[in-house]
Amino acid sequence: MSTFAAENHGLVRVRDFLQRASLNNIMQTVFGRRFEDGSEDAARLSEMVREGFELLGAFNWADHLPALKAVDPQNILQRCAVLVPRVTSFVQKIIDEHRQQVTKAAEPDFVDVLLSLDGEDKLEDADMIAVLWEMIFRGTDTVALLTEWIVAELVLHPEIQSKLRDEIISLAGKSRVAESDLNKMVYLQAVVKEALRMHPPGPLLSWARLAIHDVSLAGHHIPAGTTAMVNMWSITHDPSVWSExxxxxxxRFLEQDIDVKGTDLRLAPFGAGRRVCPGRALGLATVLLWTARLVQEFQFQADSLHPVDLTEVLKLSSEMATPLLVKVL
Ligand code: HEM
Known part of the structure; x- marks a missing residue:
C-alpha cells in the first residue's frame, strides 16, 4: 500500500486493496491456496463472486408477481443458469485436486476437513460445493466492506485514530500485531463494534425469510407464506436502544461491553439463532487484525479534493456509495 501511495501522490482507493486481500484470505482458509494477482483463476473467481452478489442483491419482480416467472424480464434466472455451472466446475476442480492431493498443504484447509467427514456426516460433492461457495461468497465482501467503513470513520475522527494507534503501539510496540494481541486491545474491539453498529455489513441479515407456519411474533400474527426481513440497521440506529x-x-463499548456474536439483539450484525453467521469468529478476528495492522503501519488522512462521503448504498451488503479515497502516510 505504501509503494502504491508513493506512486499516486499518497492517495489510495482502499477498497481495491481490501477486496483483493479479502478474497485471498478466504481462499487461503477455505481452499488452502492463494491466487496470484492478475492470474486467470483470480479474475474468474472475482467475476463469479461479483455476479453472485449482483444476482442475490437484485430485486426480482418475478418473486413477487408470479406471472412474470416465465418471462424472466430482468434476465435473472437466465444469468443464474449460466453462473451455477461455472461455479460448480471451478469448485469441483479444487475438490478433485484435494482428493488427488495435488495441492498438499502443511495445514489442513476447509476442503480437507469436509473430505475427511465420514459415516453419517459424509457429504456429497454437490453439498460440499454449496458449502464452500457460500463461505467464499459470504466471507469476502463483508470483511472488505467493514474494514473500509472503519478506515473512513478513522479518517473522519483523527482523535480516535490516534487513541487507537497509542493502544496498539503500547501493547505490540513495533512488532507486527499478532492474533494473540487482539484480546488485550480493548479500544480496538470497541472501534470495530462501533463500526458494526453504525455500518452493519448485512443490514437486513439474510434479506428474506419465509414463514413456513403461522407464527405469532411480539404480538403480531404472521401467516404462513409471508416473506419477512429483519432490519438490523434500524435496531442499531434506534434512539430508544442507543444514545446518540x-x-x-x-x-460507548468501554462503558458497557456488548457481545456482537448473536447473544444480544441490540447488536447482532452476524444474525442470531440457527442461521447465525458461521464465519463470525473468523470475520471478526480478520477485521480486528487488519485494522490493528493498518493503523500500526499507516496514518490515514482526508484529502481535501475527495472528502469522505458516508452515503450508504444497499446492495447485498451495505457499502460506501463513494469508494473511500484517502491519503496514506
Ligand atoms: C465481518 C464479517 C461478516 C459479517 C458482518 C457477516 C454477517 C453475516 C450475516 C448478517 C449473515 C446472515 C445471518 C442471518 O440471516 O441471521 C451471515 C451469514 C453467513 N455468513 Fe457471514 N458475516 C461475516 C463474515 C463471514 C465469513 C468470514 C464467512 C465464511 C468464512 C461467513 C459465512 C457465512 C455463511 C456461510 C452464512 C450463511 C449461513 C446460513 O445461511 O445459514 N461470513 N453472515
Whole structure:
C-alpha cells in the first residue's frame, strides 16, 4: 500500500486493496491456496463472486408477481443458469485436486476437513460445493466492506485514530500485531463494534425469510407464506436502544461491553439463532487484525479534493456509495 501511495501522490482507493486481500484470505482458509494477482483463476473467481452478489442483491419482480416467472424480464434466472455451472466446475476442480492431493498443504484447509467427514456426516460433492461457495461468497465482501467503513470513520475522527494507534503501539510496540494481541486491545474491539453498529455489513441479515407456519411474533400474527426481513440497521440506529445513535463513539463499548456474536439483539450484525453467521469468529478476528495492522503501519488522512462521503448504498451488503479515497502516510 505504501509503494502504491508513493506512486499516486499518497492517495489510495482502499477498497481495491481490501477486496483483493479479502478474497485471498478466504481462499487461503477455505481452499488452502492463494491466487496470484492478475492470474486467470483470480479474475474468474472475482467475476463469479461479483455476479453472485449482483444476482442475490437484485430485486426480482418475478418473486413477487408470479406471472412474470416465465418471462424472466430482468434476465435473472437466465444469468443464474449460466453462473451455477461455472461455479460448480471451478469448485469441483479444487475438490478433485484435494482428493488427488495435488495441492498438499502443511495445514489442513476447509476442503480437507469436509473430505475427511465420514459415516453419517459424509457429504456429497454437490453439498460440499454449496458449502464452500457460500463461505467464499459470504466471507469476502463483508470483511472488505467493514474494514473500509472503519478506515473512513478513522479518517473522519483523527482523535480516535490516534487513541487507537497509542493502544496498539503500547501493547505490540513495533512488532507486527499478532492474533494473540487482539484480546488485550480493548479500544480496538470497541472501534470495530462501533463500526458494526453504525455500518452493519448485512443490514437486513439474510434479506428474506419465509414463514413456513403461522407464527405469532411480539404480538403480531404472521401467516404462513409471508416473506419477512429483519432490519438490523434500524435496531442499531434506534434512539430508544442507543444514545446518540448517529455519533461514531467507540467509548460507548468501554462503558458497557456488548457481545456482537448473536447473544444480544441490540447488536447482532452476524444474525442470531440457527442461521447465525458461521464465519463470525473468523470475520471478526480478520477485521480486528487488519485494522490493528493498518493503523500500526499507516496514518490515514482526508484529502481535501475527495472528502469522505458516508452515503450508504444497499446492495447485498451495505457499502460506501463513494469508494473511500484517502491519503496514506
Ligand atoms: C465481518 C464479517 C461478516 C459479517 C458482518 C457477516 C454477517 C453475516 C450475516 C448478517 C449473515 C446472515 C445471518 C442471518 O440471516 O441471521 C451471515 C451469514 C453467513 N455468513 Fe457471514 N458475516 C461475516 C463474515 C463471514 C465469513 C468470514 C464467512 C465464511 C468464512 C461467513 C459465512 C457465512 C455463511 C456461510 C452464512 C450463511 C449461513 C446460513 O445461511 O445459514 N461470513 N453472515
Amino acid at each position: 445513535p448517529e455519533k461514531f463513539n467507540p467509548e
